Amino acid sequence: MRLIMMGPPGAGKGTQAKYVADHFGIPAISTGDIFRANVSQGTELGVEAQRYMDAGEYVPDEITNKMVRNRIDEPDAEPGFLLDGYPRTLAQVEELDGMIRFTGHSLDAVVVLTVDPEELVQRLMQRAETEGRADDTEDVVRRRQEVYAEQTEPLIEVYRERGILVELDGVGEVDEVTKRIFAALDDIPQ
Numbered sequence: 001m002r003l004i005m006m007g008p009p010g011a012g013k014g015t016q017a018k019y020v021a022d023h024f025g026i027p028a029i030s031t032g033d034i035f036r037a038n039v040s041q042g043t044e045l046g047v048e049a050q051r052y053m054d055a056g057e058y059v060p061d062e063i064t065n066k067m068v069r070n071r072i073d074e075p076d077a078e079p080g081f082l083l084d085g086y087p088r089t090l091a092q093v094e095e096l097d098g099m100i101r102f103t104g105h106s107l108d109a110v111v112v113l114t115v116d117p118e119e120l121v122q123r124l125m126q127r128a129e130t131e132g133r134a135d136d137t138e139d140v141v142r143r144r145q146e147v148y149a150e151q152t153e154p155l156i157e158v159y160r161e162r163g164i165l166v167e168l169d170g171v172g173e174v175d176e177v178t179k180r181i182f183a184a185l186d187d188i189p190q
């Protein structure tokens, strides 16, 4: 399986990605998590990424694409993978198309979780209290929502036209949403 998990900030991508990846026995590759790991280790990539993340902006495509390419090249991703938070721009879609074409496979599905904007802000404000992520302040969350609407929402139409879009309601208990995703993906031939 080669899957993408999409949705606005706070929709539950990262939360669901782990369950879905385990279900299909593939690695969940989260660009946000890889950036955060680099930030906490103080790597060159982390120092560069942090200034964009803290402002709610996307990390430049060249940096993100190279990072994903290296990760997908690892042996555990050979049977398949779930991308959480990538692609987020049209340039990243093109880059990913090239990477997947090179492997001789194709994308199986793009899951988009939809959640009302006010609930999204509430979820992230709650996470700010428990996890203290630097980009979960109200101003930065609003900016992340704008950037998503400008740069990532157009990707939904691209994948809809390809006939691989799976749009699902992301509201409800976490395990209810997981069941919805499994029900939709289990019908897709592998």
Ligand code: B4P
Residues within 6 Å of the ligand: 008, 009, 010, 011, 012, 013, 014, 015, 016, 031, 032, 033, 035, 052, 053, 054, 056, 057, 058, 059, 060, 064, 084, 085, 086, 087, 088, 092, 123, 124, 126, 127, 135, 144, 170, 171, 172, 173, 174, 177
């Ligand atoms: P991400 O880490 O992807 O941040 P995110 O959009 O907030 O998603 P996340 O997975 O953390 O949250 P989730 O929706 O699961 O990216 C962070 C930053 O990294 C970006 O802003 C950007 O700067 C950079 N970046 C990452 N990828 C990039 C790319 N491809 N190109 C350029 N830059 C990139 O969950 C949010 C909260 O909701 C959690 O607290 C969770 O507990 C809660 N929640 C989940 N499901 C719920 C439910 N059903 N009910 C109630 N709460 C729920």
